[in-house]
Amino acid sequence: MSTDTIDILRRAEAPIHPAPESFIKKYIFSVDHKVVGIQYFIVSGLMILLSGLFAEAIRVQLTGPHNTFLTPQQFDEAFTFHGTLMVWFGAIPLVTGAFGNFVMPLQIGARDVAFPWLNMFSFWTFPPAVLILLSSLAFGAPNAGWTEYPPVSLQAGVGIVFWTTAVFTVGIGATLTALNFLTTVIKMRAPGMTFTRMPLFVWASAVTAVLSLVATTALASALGSLFLSHVFNVPFYDPSRGGTVVLFQHMFWFYSHPAVYILIIPVFGIVSEIIPTFARKPIFGYKLIAYSTVSIALLSFMVWAHHMFTSGLGPWVTMPFMILSMLIAVPTGIKIFSWTATLFGANLRLTTAMLFVLGFLSTFTIGGITGVMLASVPVDWHEHATYFLVAHIHYVLFGGTLMGVLGGIYYWWPKVTGRLMNEKLGKWHFWLTFIFFNATFLPMHFVGLLGMPRRVAYYDPAFHGLNLFISISAFLLAGAFLLLFANAFWSLKKGQAAGPNPWGARTLEWMISSPPPHYNFKEIPEVYSTPYGYGEPLPYSAPYNQVSTTPTY
Amino acid sequence: MAHQVNNIDFRRHLDRSFWSVTLVLAVISAILIVLIAIWPINDTLAVAATSDYGIDALFKFMLFFAVPIFVFVNGYVVYFARRYKHRSNEPADAVGIPLYGVVPLEIWWTILPALLMVVLGVWSAITLFSLYKPQAGALNVEAVGHQWKFELRYPGLKSSFYGDFYLPVNRPVTMNITSADVVHSFWVPQFRVKLDMVPGMVQQLHFTPTQVGNYPLICTEFCGIGHGDMRTTVHVVPQADYDKWFSGTQQQVAKAAAGASSLNLAAGDAAKGQAAFEQKCSVCHNMAAFAQKKVGPGLQNILNDPAHPKLVDGSTATPENVAHIIQNGYTGDIGVMPNAQANGLSSSDVSNLVAYLKSQSK
Numbered sequence: 001m002s003t004d005t006i007d008i009l010r011r012a013e014a015p016i017h018p019a020p021e022s023f024i025k026k027y028i029f030s031v032d033h034k035v036v037g038i039q040y041f042i043v044s045g046l047m048i049l050l051s052g053l054f055a056e057a058i059r060v061q062l063t064g065p066h067n068t069f070l071t072p073q074q075f076d077e078a079f080t081f082h083g084t085l086m087v088w089f090g091a092i093p094l095v096t097g098a099f100g101n102f103v104m105p106l107q108i109g110a111r112d113v114a115f116p117w118l119n120m121f122s123f124w125t126f127p128p129a130v131l132i133l134l135s136s137l138a139f140g141a142p143n144a145g146w147t148e149y150p151p152v153s154l155q156a157g158v159g160i161v162f163w164t165t166a167v168f169t170v171g172i173g174a175t176l177t178a179l180n181f182l183t184t185v186i187k188m189r190a191p192g193m194t195f196t197r198m199p200l201f202v203w204a205s206a207v208t209a210v211l212s213l214v215a216t217t218a219l220a221s222a223l224g225s226l227f228l229s230h231v232f233n234v235p236f237y238d239p240s241r242g243g244t245v246v247l248f249q250h251m252f253w254f255y256s257h258p259a260v261y262i263l264i265i266p267v268f269g270i271v272s273e274i275i276p277t278f279a280r281k282p283i284f285g286y287k288l289i290a291y292s293t294v295s296i297a298l299l300s301f302m303v304w305a306h307h308m309f310t311s312g313l314g315p316w317v318t319m320p321f322m323i324l325s326m327l328i329a330v331p332t333g334i335k336i337f338s339w340t341a342t343l344f345g346a347n348l349r350l351t352t353a354m355l356f357v358l359g360f361l362s363t364f365t366i367g368g369i370t371g372v373m374l375a376s377v378p379v380d381w382h383e384h385a386t387y388f389l390v391a392h393i394h395y396v397l398f399g400g401t402l403m404g405v406l407g408g409i410y411y412w413w414p415k416v417t418g419r420l421m422n423e424k425l426g427k428w429h430f431w432l433t434f435i436f437f438n439a440t441f442l443p444m445h446f447v448g449l450l451g452m453p454r455r456v457a458y459y460d461p462a463f464h465g466l467n468l469f470i471s472i473s474a475f476l477l478a479g480a481f482l483l484l485f486a487n488a489f490w491s492l493k494k495g496q497a498a499g500p501n502p503w504g505a506r507t508l509e510w511m512i513s514s515p516p517p518h519y520n521f522k523e524i525p526e527v528y529s530t531p532y533g534y535g536e537p538l539p540y541s542a543p544y545n546q547v548s549t550t551p552t553y
Numbered sequence: 554m555a556h557q558v559n560n561i562d563f564r565r566h567l568d569r570s571f572w573s574v575t576l577v578l579a580v581i582s583a584i585l586i587v588l589i590a591i592w593p594i595n596d597t598l599a600v601a602a603t604s605d606y607g608i609d610a611l612f613k614f615m616l617f618f619a620v621p622i623f624v625f626v627n628g629y630v631v632y633f634a635r636r637y638k639h640r641s642n643e644p645a646d647a648v649g650i651p652l653y654g655v656v657p658l659e660i661w662w663t664i665l666p667a668l669l670m671v672v673l674g675v676w677s678a679i680t681l682f683s684l685y686k687p688q689a690g691a692l693n694v695e696a697v698g699h700q701w702k703f704e705l706r707y708p709g710l711k712s713s714f715y716g717d718f719y720l721p722v723n724r725p726v727t728m729n730i731t732s733a734d735v736v737h738s739f740w741v742p743q744f745r746v747k748l749d750m751v752p753g754m755v756q757q758l759h760f761t762p763t764q765v766g767n768y769p770l771i772c773t774e775f776c777g778i779g780h781g782d783m784r785t786t787v788h789v790v791p792q793a794d795y796d797k798w799f800s801g802t803q804q805q806v807a808k809a810a811a812g813a814s815s816l817n818l819a820a821g822d823a824a825k826g827q828a829a830f831e832q833k834c835s836v837c838h839n840m841a842a843f844a845q846k847k848v849g850p851g852l853q854n855i856l857n858d859p860a861h862p863k864l865v866d867g868s869t870a871t872p873e874n875v876a877h878i879i880q881n882g883y884t885g886d887i888g889v890m891p892n893a894q895a896n897g898l899s900s901s902d903v904s905n906l907v908a909y910l911k912s913q914s915k
Contacts, residue, residue: 239753
C-alpha cells in the first residue's frame, strides 16, 4: 500500500474533527450548530418567559375596568415589550435559531451548517440586542406597541432609539442565519437526498430562510427611517413637512406579514415530522404539503396591506390584497386536511408531543378561520384593532406556533439531552395548557366583537365579567408552564436514557446516538427515498440503516 | 419512487363506523348552521346604521363554512385518535397503513376551498365598493382626532367643538375624518364602520344612522397614554331634537370663543384649585419637586424654582404663562399634555388651578 492509501485509511478511522476542549470554545463561542441551537433555545426561551410575565401584568391590570395596578404609561410599555420580545426575541429565534440549527443539518445528513463561524456570529448578535432592548427600560421605554407606528412612537423618549437598534441588530443575525440555512439546504444535503426526499422540516427551514432573507431588508428600512426621524428629525412621517405616515406601515408590514409565516412555517415542519412518527405511517400527500409551503411563502409577499384595510388605501388597492389574503386559506387548508388524513388508518401513539400536535390542529384551525374573516375588508372594518384581532393573532401564534413548538420540545428533547421526559407530567402539561389556552383566548373574540378595542388600560365596565374570566384563565395558563420546567429538571436529573431512537422515527437525526456526537456523522449517509416509509426498510446506507425503528419509550 | 404506490386497500377502513361518524359530524354541522342562520346578530350587538350594507350577512356566511371545517377537523381528529390508538396487545413495532396520499381527494380539497374563497372574495368586493359610495343629500361632518379627544366640525357652526355630538336619524352622513397629531381611528361598533384618522390625509365614511339611541365612538388605533379613555358618544336623535341641539351648540360655541379670552386669574380660588388638581391633574403630576415625575414633571414651586426658571415650553415662569399651558396643552420633548377642553377644565377651573400652584410655590 502506498503511504497515501494508509493515510486515507487512518483518517477514516480517526475522529473526523477533534471536538474543542476549552470551555469557551465548546460552550460559549462554539461553531457547532448543535451548541448554537441550544444557546438560541436558552436565550429565546428566557425571552418568552419574560414576555409572558409582561402579558400577565397586562392581564392583572385588566382584571378591573379602571385598575390602578399599572399606570397607562406602564401598561403601554408592558404590551410593547410583550409583543416585541415575543416576536423578535422569543418566537423567531426559537423556531429558526434553536429548532432550525439543531435539527435541520442533522436531517439532511450534514456535519454542520455551510458557514459555522457565521452561525456563531449570528447567535452573538442576539444577546447584545437583548441587552440594548432591556436597557431602554431605564431610559424611557418605547411604548407604542410592537408595531411602533409613527407619529405616536416618535413622541416617546429615547427608548425608541434603543428599540430600533435592538430589533435591527437581531435582524442582522436573522438575515445571516437565513443565508446560512439556505446555502446549507441547497449545497450540503447527503448524496441521494433530492429535494423531494427531504424531510418536511427541512423544506420548512429552507422556505423560511427565503422569507427572512427577502423580508428583513424592508424591516431595516422601516427601522432606519424611524431612527432617523427621531435622532435627526428627518420628516419621513411628519405630514406638515411633506412626510407620509402610512409609508411606515407599508414597509413595516412588507416585513411583518411574511414574519408571521417565518413564525409558523417552521412549526408546520415540526408538525409534519411529529405526526408520521406517532401515527406510524407515511405523511399524507408529502408533495402537496411541501409545495403548499412554497405557495404560502410566495403569497405572503403579496398580502401585507391586509393589516392596513382601515388605513385609507381605497377600494381598488384593498380589493386585490383581500382576495390574495383569502387565497392563503387554500394551501393552509391543504396542510390541515393532509395532517388530519395522516391519522386515518394509523397505529397511533398518543405521547405528549403528539397530543400537543393534535391540540395544534384544533386551535390553529380556529386561527385560520378567523384569519379568513379578517381578510374580508367589510368585516375587517368592524373587527380590526379590537380584541377579536388579539384573539386571532394568539390562536395563530400561541395556538399555532407555541403549541407546535411545545410538541417539538417534547419530541426532540431526548435527542438533545439523551434523556426522556416524564410522559405523565407532560400529559398534565398538555391538558392544562390546552384548556386554559382556550379559556383565555376564546372569550376575547366576543369581547372584541362587542366593542372592546385593543391596547387599552381602561375599558367599559360592561366587559368586566369576561375580562376577569380571561385574566384568571391567563394566570392558570402561566401556571401550567411550571410543569414543563419541572419536567425538564426531572428529566435532566432522573430521566431514563433515551437511546438513539426512542420514538422509532425514520429521519436521519434519529439514526445516530443521543445526544449526537461531535460532527454528527462519521461517514456521510446515502439516501435512497423519502424518510416516511413506515413498515419498510430504512432508506439509508450502512451503518445508518441499522437503528431499530421500534418505539422504546 | 416505486414504493410510493397507493395500491393498499384503504377502502376497507371506510367502513360503517367511519361513515356513521361522518354522518354525525354532518348533522352537528347542519344544526349549528341552522342556529347561526336564525341567530339575530342585532340582539347581541345592535346594528344602528345602513353602513351595515350586508357586513353581518357576510359574517354569517363565513360562519356557515367555518362551522363544518371546524367540526370535521376536530371530529375526525378525536375519532381517529380513539379508533386507531395503539393497543397494548399489538406488537411494539406495529405500523399504520402505507397510504401516501389519494390524489383525487387532494385535488378536491384544493379546488373546493379555492372556489369558496373566490365566492367570498367577490361578495366582499361588492360590499367593499358599496361602503365607499356617497349618498345623495348627505350631512357633511368633519371629525378630527386629537390626543385624546374627538374634535367635530359641522357646517353652520363658527368653530369646532369637542366631545359628544348628535346626528339626525335616517339622514345619510358623510364623515370626513383626519387627525391633528398621531394616527387615531374612528369606530362606532353599532354602525359597523371603522377607518383610521391619519394625519395629513382625509378619509370619508358613508353611513345612515337608522336607530335612535346613544352609541360609543371609540378610538381603536393606539395613540398614546390617553388611548384607553379616548371615547365619546354619538347621539342619534329625531330631526327636531337634532335641530334643537344644533342651535344650542351654536350659542355655546360662540360663548366659549368669547370666554377663552376673558380668563380672570385674579379671581382664582386656591382651595377649589386643589380639589381640581387632585381630581384631574394628579393622574399625571405630583405636587413635589420637578424631578418627581409621574407622567409629567412635579409641579411644586413651579413659579419659583431656581433649577427651572423657565417653563417646559420655554416661557418665563409667570402665572399667565402657566395658565397658557393649562389652557392650550403642551407637546414637546418631555411628553404631551392635553388642553383644558380635553381635560374638562372650565376657565374658572384654570384660574383656580393657577391660584393653587401659586400657593404651592414658595
